[in-house]
Amino acid sequence: MNLLPENRTRDARTMNATLYQNLLTQIEPKPIQTDAEKERFLMEIDRLMDIDETQITEAEASMLELLAILVEDYEKRTCPVEDIADSHDILEELVRANDLKQKDLLDVFGSKGIASEVFNRKRSISKAQAKALGKRFNVSPALFL
Numbered sequence: 851m852n853l854l855p856e857n858r859t860r861d862a863r864t865m866n867a868t869l870y871q872n873l874l875t876q877i878e879p880k881p882i883q884t885d886a887e888k889e890r891f892l893m894e895i896d897r898l899m900d901i902d903e904t905q906i907t908e909a910e911a912s913m914l915e916l917l918a919i920l921v922e923d924y925e926k927r928t929c930p931v932e933d934i935a936d937s938h939d940i941l942e943e944l945v946r947a948n949d950l951k952q953k954d955l956l957d958v959f960g961s962k963g964i965a966s967e968v969f970n971r972k973r974s975i976s977k978a979q980a981k982a983l984g985k986r987f988n989v990s991p992a993l994f995l
Contacts, residue, residue, distance in 0.1 A: 882924035
């Protein structure tokens with residue numbers, strides 16, 4: 851009977867739980883009530899999105915997802931628009947407003963095929979692509995998640 855892998859798994863879970871608890875204490879996520887709270891959470895989202903995908907912990911990724919859900923919930927409650935634009939709508943509007951073509955964003959998507967799938971709504975926008983689009987258009991990457 852080999853206990854080493856089980857112990858390592860338990861230690862990883864304990865460290866991850868501790869990190870998540872620390873993030874909860876630092877960030878204090880809760881339902882958003884004001885624009886100032888929303889801005890604070892958007893800054894945290896940007897900070898977490900700046901972490902390299904190969905370096906982000908499960909706890910940080912979970913916190914990123916939680917904050918995005920809280921911001922989305924607040925915006926749905928405070929922006930009573932019938933048809934709220936999704937990430938693809940936002941991308942299309944930014945491309946149109948900047949007089950760009952799909953081919954102008956190949957550096958963001960990596961290939962013509964992936965760009966085509968995103969623009970045709972057959973593929974969602976990845977975290978890395980959202981980050982690159984945010985930098986490209988000088989907007990929060992959270993718009994594309």
